[in-house]
Amino acid sequence: MKELQHLNKYFKKYWLRLFAGIIITIVARVFSLVMPPYVNKSVREVEAFLKTEGASVDALGGVLIENILIILGAALFSGFFTFLMRQTIINVSRYIEFDLKNEIFQHYQKLHLAFYKKNRTGDLMNRISEDVSQVRMYAGPVIMYGITTFTLFACVIPIMFYKAPTIAAYTLLPLPILSVLIYRISKIIHKRSTVVQEFLSGLSTFAQETFSGVNVIKAYGLERTTAEQMQELAHEGRDKSMDLVKVNAWFHPMMTLLIGVSNLLVIFIGGQQYISGKIDSLGIILEFIIYVNMLTWPVAIVGWLTSVIQRAEASQKRINEFLNVAPEIENSIETDTPITGTIEFKNVSFTYPDTGIQALKNVSFTIKAGETLAILGKTGAGKSTILDLIARLYDVDSGEILIDGTPLPSLNLNSLRNSLGAVPQDAFLFSDTIANNIKFGKEDASSAEIETAAKNAAVHENIIGFKQGYETILGERGLTLSGGQKQRVSIARALIKDPNIFLFDDCLSAVDTETEEKILGNLQEASSSKTSLIVSHRVSSARTADQIIILQDGEIAQNGPHELLLSENGYYKELYHTQLTDKENPQ
Ligand SMILES: Nc1ncnc2c1ncn2[C@@H]1O[C@H](COP(=O)(O)OP(=O)(O)OP(=O)(O)O)[C@@H](O)[C@H]1O
Numbered sequence: 149m150k151e152l153q154h155l156n157k158y159f160k161k162y163w164l165r166l167f168a169g170i171i172i173t174i175v176a177r178v179f180s181l182v183m184p185p186y187v188n189k190s191v192r193e194v195e196a197f198l199k200t201e202g203a204s205v206d207a208l209g210g211v212l213i214e215n216i217l218i219i220l221g222a223a224l225f226s227g228f229f230t231f232l233m234r235q236t237i238i239n240v241s242r243y244i245e246f247d248l249k250n251e252i253f254q255h256y257q258k259l260h261l262a263f264y265k266k267n268r269t270g271d272l273m274n275r276i277s278e279d280v281s282q283v284r285m286y287a288g289p290v291i292m293y294g295i296t297t298f299t300l301f302a303c304v305i306p307i308m309f310y311k312a313p314t315i316a317a318y319t320l321l322p323l324p325i326l327s328v329l330i331y332r333i334s335k336i337i338h339k340r341s342t343v344v345q346e347f348l349s350g351l352s353t354f355a356q357e358t359f360s361g362v363n364v365i366k367a368y369g370l371e372r373t374t375a376e377q378m379q380e381l382a383h384e385g386r387d388k389s390m391d392l393v394k395v396n397a398w399f400h401p402m403m404t405l406l407i408g409v410s411n412l413l414v415i416f417i418g419g420q421q422y423i424s425g426k427i428d429s430l431g432i433i434l435e436f437i438i439y440v441n442m443l444t445w446p447v448a449i450v451g452w453l454t455s456v457i458q459r460a461e462a463s464q465k466r467i468n469e470f471l472n473v474a475p476e477i478e479n480s481i482e483t484d485t486p487i488t489g490t491i492e493f494k495n496v497s498f499t500y501p502d503t504g505i506q507a508l509k510n511v512s513f514t515i516k517a518g519e520t521l522a523i524l525g526k527t528g529a530g531k532s533t534i535l536d537l538i539a540r541l542y543d544v545d546s547g548e549i550l551i552d553g554t555p556l557p558s559l560n561l562n563s564l565r566n567s568l569g570a571v572p573q574d575a576f577l578f579s580d581t582i583a584n585n586i587k588f589g590k591e592d593a594s595s596a597e598i599e600t601a602a603k604n605a606a607v608h609e610n611i612i613g614f615k616q617g618y619e620t621i622l623g624e625r626g627l628t629l630s631g632g633q634k635q636r637v638s639i640a641r642a643l644i645k646d647p648n649i650f651l652f653d654d655c656l657s658a659v660d661t662e663t664e665e666k667i668l669g670n671l672q673e674a675s676s677s678k679t680s681l682i683v684s685h686r687v688s689s690a691r692t693a694d695q696i697i698i699l700q701d702g703e704i705a706q707n708g709p710h711e712l713l714l715s716e717n718g719y720y721k722e723l724y725h726t727q728l729t730d731k732e733n734p735q
Pocket of ligand 1: 528529530534
């Protein structure tokens, strides 16, 4: 139960509702206890009537109707309070479920990128959905049924022993056996259903990958192989499900059997006692049959509750594992720190913690606010890493990055990220309209602003060419943009934000050189007073920059403006001539 202590703060938050729920649960059960003695009483009245000669039928009818009305009234009250019980306790468990999901989601958002690389998306989703549902069972049904069971035990068992101790002892005998059996079966059911769940999630991953990669499957003619693999998996799934069904099938018959045995014992022992004159009325046998039936579910539920608590504990353990991961990038500055845009790298070295790859070695450069820096270099040279470090997605190992003279950790993280307009290498667009995808950079942007941004990113003409223009839905159930169109929508998203620093990560790689020139021209205008970092493989993206850095294996090999680098022998000059030749002699 150690792990589940995490929920105590929520129980405290909703203590009043919970307390009301507990009282209501007790009241509901107490009302349900009115019926059995009145049934007994009615039988006695009938027995007395039969024994007394000349007794009035009308008088008997009157008493019986009175008893029936009392039983009916108590049942109505019990039903009403049972309704209120669910409205309080189950509602609290839903509130806790909601709060816990929000807590986990907000925590996920604070976690480091390395966390997302280490843990699979399916696992993250499972913990926030499946595991939270298991934990909810503890916060609601366990409390509700637990109190119901406790109240019934505390009231019914003493009443039974008070009224007829021998019948009570015999009839209660099978109930603990029932409880243990249900506990065992619940555990087996849980084990097997976990196997089925895991299998099903593997099956859906396979199906999802198949559908996502349907182009490749068709292109390689692998439809048949894939269908066979799917069939194999389906057969395996059927066997696992059958294992589960077999145990499930034992549950109800066993319950019925044990209830039957208890009822038989009441009738048998009660009958013997009646014959031997130890009890004076058949009414007591009827009363006991009702008690036994009242107790059966709570007894069965003790076993079920135990296994639910164990599952909730295991789920909360998995949730806590993630909640206990501390965010590596901490925001230690509460107040806003406005940013102009001078960026300085001082002997920065950085190694990716998960791969151990040293991406940057002693990198130093300065770029003044409003200037443009182009970063070129072979693939894997460390270009994107520089941009990620500026956005503080990672903290440096040694050296220092300063913005406007302040080291990054001394800047408010939100101020820093709000002042950046980042266009990543692989543009990610949401399954939403194009307008909303662009507006992602500025939620309150007007249609005119969206259009201007799209024009500057040279994608406006493409967008108005679609039937629904800016309202065209992208993604799985919508339109698929070409690589170049995606990149340009992503650029529009950064432009509309109007930040002080632009980070363009090879974001023009999928557009032709003519469009590239057009966009660069627009960018120069739109971002003339802004600091821009452009990572690229093309000289055409770099030539107008105030400063160009050539990275080689994480180190700066060359640094200077276009003219200077052209005058030096090195990567830049080679690249310039290769790309110039390509342009002059296209294949
Ligand atoms: N998230 C990451 N985790 C671990 N290692 C990484 C990560 N990202 C990059 N690396 C490694 O760090 C090195 C530098 O990568 P980086 O992405 O900065 O190169 P790049 O110059 O931008 O390359 P490209 O031009 O192909 O985009 C590479 O060796 C790469 O494998």
